[in-house]
Amino acid sequence: MKVEADGERERRTWCYVQRPAVYEMAPCACGNSDTQWSEFAKHLWCDKCQIDFVPEHNGIFDGPILLYTCALMGISFDRINLATGAVEPFSVDGDER
Numbered sequence: 001m002k003v004e005a006d007g008e009r010e011r012r013t014w015c016y017v018q019r020p021a022v023y024e025m026a027p028c029a030c031g032n033s034d035t036q037w038s039e040f041a042k043h044l045w046c047d048k049c050q051i052d053f054v055p056e057h058n059g060i061f062d063g064p065i066l067l068y069t070c071a072l073m074g075i076s077f078d079r080i081n082l083a084t085g086a087v088e089p090f091s092v093d094g095d096e097r
């Protein structure tokens with residue numbers, strides 16, 4: 001088990017190409033749902049409050065993800081590598097034919 005020091009938060013190394021609202025993640029306590037990925041893992045950034053916060057729920061990530069439904073809805077799971085800025089396309093393991 002990893003123990004974090006007080007006030008030390010794990011930094012995000014990647015984020016999805018689309019905004020948290022696309023994945024139906026919980027809004028900020030102020031009601032703003034137009035949030036961004038925080039630089040800290042498991043956190044989102046609220047522009048209005050200028051805070052990093054942990055969303056109350058993680059939207060579609062909380063349940064089984066229906067990949068084909070998401071594809072139809074235009075939801076992408078491609079990631080941006082924050083160190084390099086490169087987009088890493090999402091692929092389903094074993095789906096290569």
Ligand SMILES: [Zn+2]
Pocket residue numbers: 028029030031032046047048049050
């Ligand atoms: Zn807010």
